[in-house]
Amino acid sequence: MKIVTQVKLMPDAVQASALRSTLRTVNDLACWVSEVAFAHGVPREYELRKHTYAHLKASGLGAQAAQHVIKKVRDAYTTLHANIRAGNLGKPKSKRRIKAESKPITFRPDAAQPYDDRCVSWQLDQQTVSIWTTAGRLKNVRFACSTDALKVLQQYRKGESDLIERDGAFYLIATCEVPEAEQYEPDGFIGVDLGIVNIATTSTGYQAAGRGLNRYRRRQVALRAKLQKKRTKSAKRRLKERSRREQRHVKNQNHIIAKTIVTEAERTGRGLSLEELKGIRTRVRLRKPQRVALHSWAFAQLGDFIVYKARRAGVPLVFVDPAYSSRECAQCGHVDRLNRTSQATFACRRCGVVAHADRNASRVLARRGADAWNAGRESRVPATP
Incomplete structure (x- = not known):
């Protein structure tokens, strides 16, 4: 299982200048390579190398750096063509798709540049790196990271690392190949119902309320509106800063929620049953005021965090169809639109059970997860002769 670990570089003034100049150079050349690729109908990598490699070498790039730029x-x-085929850029004649197809891809001056082990070497005990730049190889560039991140790097770092610049600071994002733990046989399943009012509700009673996060987002929306009205360079800079700050805040909350859910499943020896929510934005029709809440809801990120933490811990995990889980009674299985009397209340019209709506839905998902797991296990058992 591949995960990424980020470390912050701590270069001195000369080293920082060399790193910044390197990123500017490789990304300017990447824009030139993109123009060549666009002019030749985006040939394959080997064919593209014939048109661009000599110029990249003459521009001061090393052999490996030139290969990585191409x-x-x-x-x-x-990636662009995959998004077009998937319909992520709209229909064939939409303005967004025409704009994407009509000009070459451009790269920001501070966009990430990949480095392999021949371009960057790690001295993890000293917490330094030796890294290639257009001004020569920089040695003893210090980096900072958490103790857990350093431990992961020491044990599992493998493959390329990306150098990026963000707000004047430099980071290396390293790829780590972490082995998956062996799955145990689950003693039942914990259903996880994801939502906007309550970010996550489990069938065991854990509930991550979304009130605080939604209030934080509304405050950020109001602040962004004030800055957007100014239309100054400093306002645009602050808008970017706030956007990244909000992303970090949401990411931290999702990490906490995912860790709590996976730890509870591991402690009780049960598996996790998650909703299959891919494509929900295209399936659900909402009024305009509701769209902001749905499109700012990072359910995909939370789901990814739960998945990779479960795989590292060996917790069995299944995805189930969430259709009508909010209308189905976990007690008797009766499905009725009128069972959901309000956003927070579920009252079955057949058996009369009254429960919290999200808690009822999580219990339905738990049962569906157990059924899916048992069905899959039975299908793996060879038939007796």
């Missing part, structure tokens, strides 16, 4: 450009076009 590969970065080709990967960007591969």
